[in-house]
Amino acid sequence: MANKKVSLVRKCKVPDDGWRYYPAVMSANGKIKPNTVSVDGVEVAYPIGHYALRSYNGPKLVYTRIEGGATEALAAVKLAQKKANALAIIGDAGVQVVKDSTRTSLRDSYPRFVQAARDRGSDEAAETYERAVEEFLAGCPKIYADELTREDVTRFHVQMKARGLSARTVSNRHFNLRAFLISLGLDVKVIAGKPPRYDETLPEIYESEELAAFFSSLTLDYDQILFKLLLTTGLREREAMHLQWTDLSFSRRTLQVRSKPQYKHRIKTAEERELPLTQELVAQLQAYRQQLPAGRKLVFGKLGGREDVPDGHLLRRLKLLVKKAGLGCGTCAACLAKTGCENWWLHKFRATYITTLLRSGMDLRTTMRLSGHADLESVMRYLRPAGTVEVQDRVNAVKWF
Numbered sequence: 056m057a058n059k060k061v062s063l064v065r066k067c068k069v070p071d072d073g074w075r076y077y078p079a080v081m082s083a084n085g086k087i088k089p090n091t092v093s094v095d096g097v098e099v100a101y102p103i104g105h106y107a108l109r110s111y112n113g114p115k116l117v118y119t120r121i122e123g124g125a126t127e128a129l130a131a132v133k134l135a136q137k138k139a140n141a142l143a144i145i146g147d148a149g150v151q152v153v154k155d156s157t158r159t160s161l162r163d164s165y166p167r168f169v170q171a172a173r174d175r176g177s178d179e180a181a182e183t184y185e186r187a188v189e190e191f192l193a194g195c196p197k198i199y200a201d202e203l204t205r206e207d208v209t210r211f212h213v214q215m216k217a218r219g220l221s222a223r224t225v226s227n228r229h230f231n232l233r234a235f236l237i238s239l240g241l242d243v244k245v246i247a248g249k250p251p252r253y254d255e256t257l258p259e260i261y262e263s264e265e266l267a268a269f270f271s272s273l274t275l276d277y278d279q280i281l282f283k284l285l286l287t288t289g290l291r292e293r294e295a296m297h298l299q300w301t302d303l304s305f306s307r308r309t310l311q312v313r314s315k316p317q318y319k320h321r322i323k324t325a326e327e328r329e330l331p332l333t334q335e336l337v338a339q340l341q342a343y344r345q346q347l348p349a350g351r352k353l354v355f356g357k358l359g360g361r362e363d364v365p366d367g368h369l370l371r372r373l374k375l376l377v378k379k380a381g382l383g384c385g386t387c388a389a390c391l392a393k394t395g396c397e398n399w400w401l402h403k404f405r406a407t408y409i410t411t412l413l414r415s416g417m418d419l420r421t422t423m424r425l426s427g428h429a430d431l432e433s434v435m436r437y438l439r440p441a442g443t444v445e446v447q448d449r450v451n452a453v454k455w456f
């Protein structure tokens with residue numbers, strides 16, 4: 056029979072010796088001595104580290120990280136031991152445990168949820184969903200969707216805060232988790248509640264030197280047009296992916312943002328909009344269309360593909376181009392791993408679009424309509440305070456009396 060033994064260990068950062076697992080130490084009153092582990096029978100405290108459950112999956116030894124401190128660790132190990140004992144008793148009695156197939160298992164549903172984001176062409180969303188839901192499930196004792204309560208979500212917030220994550224990150228992960236709960240058909244008003252409040256930080260935008268360097272590095276018309284369009288119309292990734300030539304009017308120099316039911320791409324009413332195109336972009340688009348095989352409907356269909364299919368890997372494309380042009384920051388984790396710089400992503404073109412409109416004096420309501428936002432508050436996120444010199448010039452120019 057498989058080993059069902061579960062024990063509590065601590066992964067510690069040992070000075071000069073890296074990361075090691077050691078058994079956690081219990082005190083006489085049945086509590087865990089915080090940060091303390093047993094090294095060859097000697098109690099040693101290593102403040103940097105985290106608790107984990109040590110168990111077996113068949114013959115394989117597995118460690119499951121526990122979010123939180125000694126209190127959470129004690130609760131987790133007690134729960135795991137209770138489960139292991141129950142399974143051992145059932146196993147000895149010759150009863151087989153089968154999952155209740157009429158209920159929705161959280162662990163089983165989660166990969167489907169992440170894959171759905173990937174299928175929509177949103178690798179970035181898939182990644183953030185994966186990180187948030189994985190983290191939630193690691194600290195959640197529930198197995199089925201119908202068992203979840205508000206407490207599970209609150210615990211998730213508390214665990215993230217205890218790990219020192221910013222309120223903004225906690226809030227973002229809350230919304231990622233919320234999307235997962237919606238996909239499970241749960242009533243998120245009851246279960247998810249509201250995320251913690253945080254002070255908004257400004258959305259990140261590209262600097263003009265970065266953009267100049269990026270655009271001058273692009274050799275294909277496809278890339279020139281794609282990224283210029285993202286920058287000068289603020290289209291969302293999926294809106295650009297599904298853009299068709301019939302959405303463009305060269306004579307009026309406009310672009311219509313529409314739903315594409317054939318691709319299961321639907322936009323909300325607030326997102327329906329007509330966008331002005333620059334003269335330069337219209338000329339580039341017209342010339343580019345001549346190069347495409349006849350009958351192509353999509354503006355950004357898969358490059359070199361024989362059929363007219365949306366290119367679902369625009370983010371990957373951007374990362375590759377940035378890498379090729381040597382425009383990565385050189386210091387982020389992705390740059391060091393040579394997988395493409397973290398400072399370049401698709402939505403940042405949209406943030407740059409909205410910010411630039413506002414900076415150039417476009418009013419809030421028009422910016423709201425152009426960007427397809429439903430409320431002014433979302434647009435106001437992009438309002439940046441002007442620099443000191445600019446403010447001084449303006450104050451000096453005011454006619455006070």
Ligand SMILES: [Zn+2]
Nearest residue numbers: 384387390396
């Ligand atoms: Zn980088």
